[in-house]
Amino acid sequence: MKKENKTEDEQQITVPLTEVLPDMAKKGRRKKFLQNITLTAACLLIGIVIALQYRSIKESESFSSSTMTTINDYQSKIISLSNEIDLLKDENEMLAEKLELIEGGTNEEQIENLQREITLLRTFAGLTQVSGPGVRLTVNFTDPGDIPRAASLIQMLINEIKAADAQAISVNGERVVAMSEIRVVNSYLVINGKTLTQPFDIQVIGDQKSLMSTLNMAGGIISLIQNKYKTEISVTEEELVTVNAFTGSLKGMEDILNSYNYELYN
């Protein structure tokens, strides 16, 4: 009886196993398949989302770079138009003054007006001695042998001063004009063909605030010179700086004079 029971039990177990196993395998495969499908779908979704995100960022990058170009172009156009308008306003003002004088002014008044214009032009070109508020720089190299090596830095210093809205500059009394060269020969500075010895005394007329901030800027041109060479540089604000007139050769001016045979009036 016991044996029979055992056999029955064994039978009970064996029968369902043989029937269940293929079913289980089938269910397992389906589960795996489902799992794979879910994973694939999830990965696909994430992939699509990442691609969309990437495209969106790229689009926004290209959009911003192209719009920045447009904005830059517009800003440049506005600046150039404003300059042209300023220029036209000046010319109109001068012309209106000339017209008024030719219509109702005396001969003397007309000549005076022209002389005033000539003086303004001469001042702009650097042909008159001028004075005004500004700064004074003194540059002295401890070792004069460093001066030839510092030639390009000295040029950069003058360039930075011009960029800081200077209106007139002279070095050891020599006026810097449009065609003034800055060369170094041995330990001398040559400007307008004149030899200058140190200490270099640079007189500048211009907006003191912008000049001082440019010259005293950390990592600016003065600290660049001082980091590279042993120098004593002093920068002081001055209420009244006098800058000499240019006294050198006018180069092209003489060519124009010869070709036009004009007489100049001061």
Added chain:
Amino acid sequence: MKSDRQKLYINCVLTVLMVLVGIAITLQLRTVNTEKKENSQSVEDKIAAYEVRIKELEEEKAALQGEFDRNSAKYTRELTNLAGTDGDFYSLLETYDSTLFLYENLAGLLSPLYGDGIRIIINDAISRPDQYNSLLTVHDTTLLLLVNELKAAGANAISINGERFVPMTEILCVGPAVRVNGKKLFPPYEIDVWGDTETLDRAIRESAVYQAISSRLDIRIEKALDGVANSYVHLGGYNRSYKKDIDLLKVTETNPVLWRRFCQ
């Protein structure tokens, strides 16, 4: 084999993670889209404002140009009348006007100006693996040194991309461009130099700066000869109101040497 509880735990964690990733991606997408919308809106507003401003400025310029042309014609008519009625005074005025023209030329206010000289065309070189990009770019200092050599060689006048050199002209780096007379200029840079062609050509080729850059930058020197068709330098003018540039200057003395030289 993993127990059911372990499996459940892993599935739960995975589900939570997936939900979190989903939320994060959605939030990110929404943020990017909102930012894009806001940015594009503000940029569009900015562009529209600029377009309006440009239109206004163009109208103002046209009106001023019209006024100038009318007054110019009127002035010429008055001068013609004066020539008929007071010949002596007319010739004196004419001389002063000529003087004015010469000083305008000298100050770099007139353009165009044609003549003998050289033209230097300088551009960034194409990127090479054996060179640092910085060495293949035209820097402000490169132009500054070149221009200084030209001045030392006796140039009468210089302009870069049509911007004339005046006493306070600066050359400064502004990102990929350089600033000259407050205006941004982009490469290639065309340096027009008025002066003796042979002297300028020799001086620039022998200069240290040319020798240092000629092998790595794209630089070309053209000789320009006045009178030969299409061979002359073309100098631009100073395109700003010069009066603003001298408003702090008080004239204390004119140049007597110059006065004597030209008025003998």
